[in-house]
Amino acid sequence: YSQKRFVKNKCLPVLKPFVYNGQLNSANLAEGDIAELLLTFCGGQNYRILICSPEVLGNVEFKLFDTNKNLIFSNKDHDYINYWDFTSNTTQQLVVRVKVPKQEDSGDIKQSGYVSILVGFKE
Structure with missing residues (x-):
C-alpha cells in the first residue's frame, strides 16, 4: 500500500504534462543492484521515462539502450536527472537499465527501497 501511495504522491506529478500509461514496473532494490526492463515505444509518439526512487538510495543511475545494446541516453551525463523526454521515430523496443549506487558510509x-519505472506519453 505505501508503495502505491509513494508513486501517486511523488512520482505521478513528475510525469505531467505527460499522461501515465498505467503500467507500474517496480522492484525492491538494494545498494549495488542493477535491474533491466524491456519496453515498447510506438513510432511518432512523445514519451517521458521516469525513474522514481526514495532519496535514501542516492543518485539512481538509469540508461536507455536499443536492442543492439547501443546507448541512447544516460542520466549520469545529465546530473542524474530522474526522467528523460524523447520522441520515438519508429515503433521499437528499448531496454531501461537501473543501477542503485553503493553508499560509501553504510557499513x-x-x-534498499522500491525503484519504479513509469512511462508517460503526450496525447
Whole structure:
C-alpha cells in the first residue's frame, strides 16, 4: 500500500504534462543492484521515462539502450536527472537499465527501497 501511495504522491506529478500509461514496473532494490526492463515505444509518439526512487538510495543511475545494446541516453551525463523526454521515430523496443549506487558510509547495513519505472506519453 505505501508503495502505491509513494508513486501517486511523488512520482505521478513528475510525469505531467505527460499522461501515465498505467503500467507500474517496480522492484525492491538494494545498494549495488542493477535491474533491466524491456519496453515498447510506438513510432511518432512523445514519451517521458521516469525513474522514481526514495532519496535514501542516492543518485539512481538509469540508461536507455536499443536492442543492439547501443546507448541512447544516460542520466549520469545529465546530473542524474530522474526522467528523460524523447520522441520515438519508429515503433521499437528499448531496454531501461537501473543501477542503485553503493553508499560509501553504510557499513554492514545495505539501504534498499522500491525503484519504479513509469512511462508517460503526450496525447
